[in-house]
Amino acid sequence: MKRLIVLLSTLLLPLLAGCAHNYYNIPQTTVTEKVRVLGVVPIILDEESDIAFPQREDLLPLLVTMNRSYERNLVRLIKETDTFYTVTLLDEDPKQLFSQLFLRRERRDDASVQYNKYFWKEEVLADLLKKHHLDAVMLVVVSGITKPDRVYSSNLLEYLSTDYNFLVMTAQILDGSGVLLWEYPNFRQHSVSYKSLLNLQYPDFDEAKHNQSPKVIVKFKSLDGIRRALEKRRLDWLRRETPDADLYTTQFEEMADKLELDRENKPKQPAAAEQAK
Numbered sequence: 001m002k003r004l005i006v007l008l009s010t011l012l013l014p015l016l017a018g019c020a021h022n023y024y025n026i027p028q029t030t031v032t033e034k035v036r037v038l039g040v041v042p043i044i045l046d047e048e049s050d051i052a053f054p055q056r057e058d059l060l061p062l063l064v065t066m067n068r069s070y071e072r073n074l075v076r077l078i079k080e081t082d083t084f085y086t087v088t089l090l091d092e093d094p095k096q097l098f099s100q101l102f103l104r105r106e107r108r109d110d111a112s113v114q115y116n117k118y119f120w121k122e123e124v125l126a127d128l129l130k131k132h133h134l135d136a137v138m139l140v141v142v143s144g145i146t147k148p149d150r151v152y153s154s155n156l157l158e159y160l161s162t163d164y165n166f167l168v169m170t171a172q173i174l175d176g177s178g179v180l181l182w183e184y185p186n187f188r189q190h191s192v193s194y195k196s197l198l199n200l201q202y203p204d205f206d207e208a209k210h211n212q213s214p215k216v217i218v219k220f221k222s223l224d225g226i227r228r229a230l231e232k233r234r235l236d237w238l239r240r241e242t243p244d245a246d247l248y249t250t251q252f253e254e255m256a257d258k259l260e261l262d263r264e265n266k267p268k269q270p271a272a273a274e275q276a277k
Contacts, residue, residue, distance in 0.1 A: 023186045023258040025179075028265035035181065036085045036267065038173070039134040040075050042094040043067035044141045049105065049116060051144030052165040053200055058223055063142060063167070066230045067094075070248040074140070077256040082266055090132055098141075100124050107145065111192045113185050114147040115168055122178035129176040136181060140171040142197060153205040160203040160216050166196040169251045186258045193254070197247055198229055 022028050045063050053059045072089060079087045103119040118141055129137055145168050152159040173182040185194035201218050208216045221229075233241040234249060 021189070021262070023188050024182045025188070026181055028261050031083070031181070031261065032265055032267045034175070035136045035173075037133065037135045038078070038084045038087045038138060039090045039129070039132050039136075040071075040078070040087065040138045041090050041092055041097060041140070043071045043074075043169075044094045044098045044139065046098070046105065046116070046118075046141055046143035047095075049143035050146050050165070051167070051200075052146065053144075053220055055223055059226065062223065062227055062230075064095075066245075066248070067142060070245050070252075071140075073244065073249065074252040074255065077252050078138075078259060081256055081260040083259055083261050085267060088132075090137075092128075097128070101128070101139075105143075110185075110187055113187075113192050113194045114145060115170055115185055115194065116141070116143045116145055117183075118170065118172065120174065120178065125174060125178055126176045134176075136173050136175045138171060138173045140169065142167055142169050144168075144200075149199070151199070151203055153203075158205050158216075160205075160218070162203075162218060164199050164201045164218065165220075167198045167200060169197045171255055182259065184255050184258060195250060195254070197251060198226065200226065 024031050026034070045060065045067060047060055051059065075087055075089045078084070101120045101124050103121050106117045106119070108115055108117045118139070120139070125137070129135075144165060146163050146165045148161065149164050149166075150159050150161040151164065169184075171184040172180055174180055185192060201220050203216045204219050205216055208214070230245065230247055232246050234244045234246045236242055
């Protein structure tokens with residue numbers, strides 16, 4: 001029995017060691033020392049990105065409203081990781097700040113993941129951190145991108161692989177020198193997982209069937225349909241609605257998971273703070 005336990009321990013040791021992860025671009029110990037106060041900019045909407053929706057003038061205000069409605073949930077989830085001493089939502093106008101910070105946007109295809117990557121003006125970024133007394137700032141952007149995907153019919157018997165117009169969410173954490181400390185989507189892992197926020201289009205299989213046509217037309221969802229999708233709440237195990245919007249929460253949880261430090265690298269709470277809990 002002892003030999004069996006030793007053998008199992010030997011086999012499992014590499015797997016247990018592999019549980020440690022670092023999704024930051026710097027060592028986790030450096031994160032603990034360098035980034036104690038994190039500021040989160042209200043979620044930015046890149047209005048000039050590839051959002052091909054026909055009623056853009058109606059969709060853009062809706063997306064701004066959705067961002068404002070749910071961004072505090074992201075701040076809450078980041079706080080719950082205990083990665084930083086302080087996490088605060090900055091009192092800034094995201095549209096105005098984006099116009100000041102924005103340097104350029106690059107459409108990227110990394111590890112077969114297509115997304116928009118953003119680059120920022122270092123001087124403006126440094127001034128923002130000084131203004132709010134931050135060690136680092138998190139910039140989250142919702143943008144549009146057209147990319148290939150496979151969408152199935154409701155009965156899962158048919159699918160159409162083509163280009164669709166998506167809303168995607170990306171995020172970066174940078175310090176006052178413009179150094180990229182962390183990003184989402186995150187490529188510091190063997191298997192990259194990245195879900196789009198929402199597909200704005202769908203293939204109309206029913207219309208093709210009713211018209212006996214071999215060609216399936218791709219259509220844009222209605223504005224009300226997009227609103228309902230973004231507002232849809234998660235259900236608990238009793239199938240009751242929770243306060244969490246499903247699509248946004250999925251993105252936020254992915255970010256929070258990759259922001260969390262390994263236990264041994266988490267910052268120690270001051271004694272006063274421990275007693276106050």
